[in-house]
Amino acid sequence: MQPVLEMTTTDGSDLWPVAEIESSGFLPLSGELSPAEVGTAVRCIAGCSAEGDLVDFLAPAADWASRQLPDHCSAVTAALARVLDLPAPAVPPER
Structure with a gap:
């Protein structure tokens, strides 16, 4: 089993680089993410409002x-x- 983040948008961020991930796709998490993929994961997590x-x-x-x-x-x-x-x-x- 591998952890993933479900991606709903890839609207980018002007705070840090993000990767282009297919809308409604999944980003597998691993120690081999590129810097842009890490930025995408952080943007996704930070996008949670609660x-x-x-x-x-x-x-x-x-x-x-x-x-x-x-x-x-x-x-x-x-x-x-x-x-x-x-x-x-x-x-x-x-x-």
């Missing part, structure tokens, strides 16, 4: 990062928290 949804997203994202990106988990989780304007959750120590 803060509770974002808080509920950040803990599983940190868990996923600890498994998939163990050498970069703290940095990735801290960056997501900053972008989402949330406190960073506790993450396991990096390997």
Whole structure:
């Protein structure tokens, strides 16, 4: 099983680069995303309007990062928290 983000629009962002993703498509998440694909994922997540949804997203994202990106988990989780304007959750120590 691989985590994905469902994409509904690719209207771009003037805050950071985003990738062109097919409307109503899926963006598979992995440690091999291009910078533009990471920007697209962050834009999609930040587009959620309910803060509770974002808080509920950040803990599983940190868990996923600890498994998939163990050498970069703290940095990735801290960056997501900053972008989402949330406190960073506790993450396991990096390997």
